Amino acid sequence: xxxxxxxxxxxxxxxxxxxxxxxxxxxxxxxxxxxxxxxxxxxxxxxxxxxxxxxxxxxxxxxxxxxxxxxxxxxxxxxxxxxxxxxxxxxxxxxxxxxxxxxxxxxxxxxxxxxxxxxxxxxxxx
Ligand SMILES: [Ca+2]
Ligand SMILES: [Ca+2]
Numbered sequence: 001x002x003x004x005x006x007x008x009x010x011x012x013x014x015x016x017x018x019x020x021x022x023x024x025x026x027x028x029x030x031x032x033x034x035x036x037x038x039x040x041x042x043x044x045x046x047x048x049x050x051x052x053x054x055x056x057x058x059x060x061x062x063x064x065x066x067x068x069x070x071x072x073x074x075x076x077x078x079x080x081x082x083x084x085x086x087x088x089x090x091x092x093x094x095x096x097x098x099x100x101x102x103x104x105x106x107x108x109x110x111x112x113x114x115x116x117x118x119x120x121x122x123x124x125x126x
Contacts, residue, residue, distance in 0.1 A: 001032045001113060001115070002029060002030060002031050002032050002035055002042070002108065002110065002113065002115050003029075003030045003115055003117070004027055004028070004029055004030075004106050004107075004108055004115050004116055004117030005027070005028045005030055005078070005117060006026070006027060006028045006117075007025065007026070007027040007104065007105075007106050007117040007118060007119040007120075008025060008026045008027070008119060008120060009023070009024070009025050009102070009103060009104045009119035009120055009121075009122055010024040010025070010122065011023055011024070011092065011102065011122045011124060012024065013089065014086055017086065019088060019089055019090070020086045020087065020088055020089060021086065021087055021088075021089045021092060021126070022084055022085075022086050023048070023063075023064075023084065023085050023086065023087060023104070024082075024083075024084045025046065025082075025083060025084075025104055025106070025119065026080065026081060026082040026083070027080075027081055027106045027117060027119075028078040028079065028080050028081075029042060029044075029068050029070075029078065029079045029081065029108055030076075030078045030079075031070040031076060031077075031079065032076070033076055035070045035110060036070045036071065036072050036076060037072055038070075038072075039069065039070060039071060039072050040069075040070050040110045040111075040112075041067050041068070041069050041070070041110070042067065042068045042069075042070070042108040042109060042110050043065065043066075043067055043108070043109050043110075044065070044066050044067065044068055044081075044106060044107065044108045044109075045061070045062045045063060045064065045065045045107050046063050046064050046104050046105065046106050046107070047059075047060060047061040047062070047063065047104065047105045047107065048060045048063065048087070048091070048092070048102060048103075048104055049102070049103050049104070049105060050092075050094025050095065050100060050101060050102060051094075051101035051102070051103055051121050052094075052095075052101075057094055059091055059092065059094055059102070060087070060091060063085065063087070064083060064085040066081075066083065068081060068108065089126050090126070092124070092126035093126045094126075099123050099124065099125055100123070100124055100125065100126045101121050101122070101123050102121065102122050102124065102126075103118060103119050103120065103121045103122070104118075104119040105117070105118050105119070106119075
């Protein structure tokens with residue numbers, strides 16, 4: 001079975017577009033052995049979440065869809081992925097008062113299985 005590990009998130013205000021933020025993230029997809037033998041392709045999407053005391057809020061899902069191919073030449077070697085996309089900064093405004101706590105969840109689906117990993121939480125004032 002595959003796993004998603006070491007999900008890291010960083011958020012910076014866009015230098016080019018006022019009102020937008022760049023979402024930098026990285027993760028490792030650790031394929032299972034059968035994934036590589038089958039050269040399985042994973043469809044990956046990410047969701048942004050706001051951390052709250054009781055229930056976390058989903059801010060957006062199905063963002064930044066991309067695919068990661070597992071190669072049988074390098075079985076069971078973690079595949080490192082680094083990506084960036086932009087969102088409107090107001091999307092990240094998950095709390096009306098005080099700081100906003102935003103984290104990201106990476107979801108990878110191979111068709112036969114669906115695995116996910118959660119990032120660190122970025123605290124900001126969005
Ligand atoms: Ca919060
Ligand atoms: Ca806020």
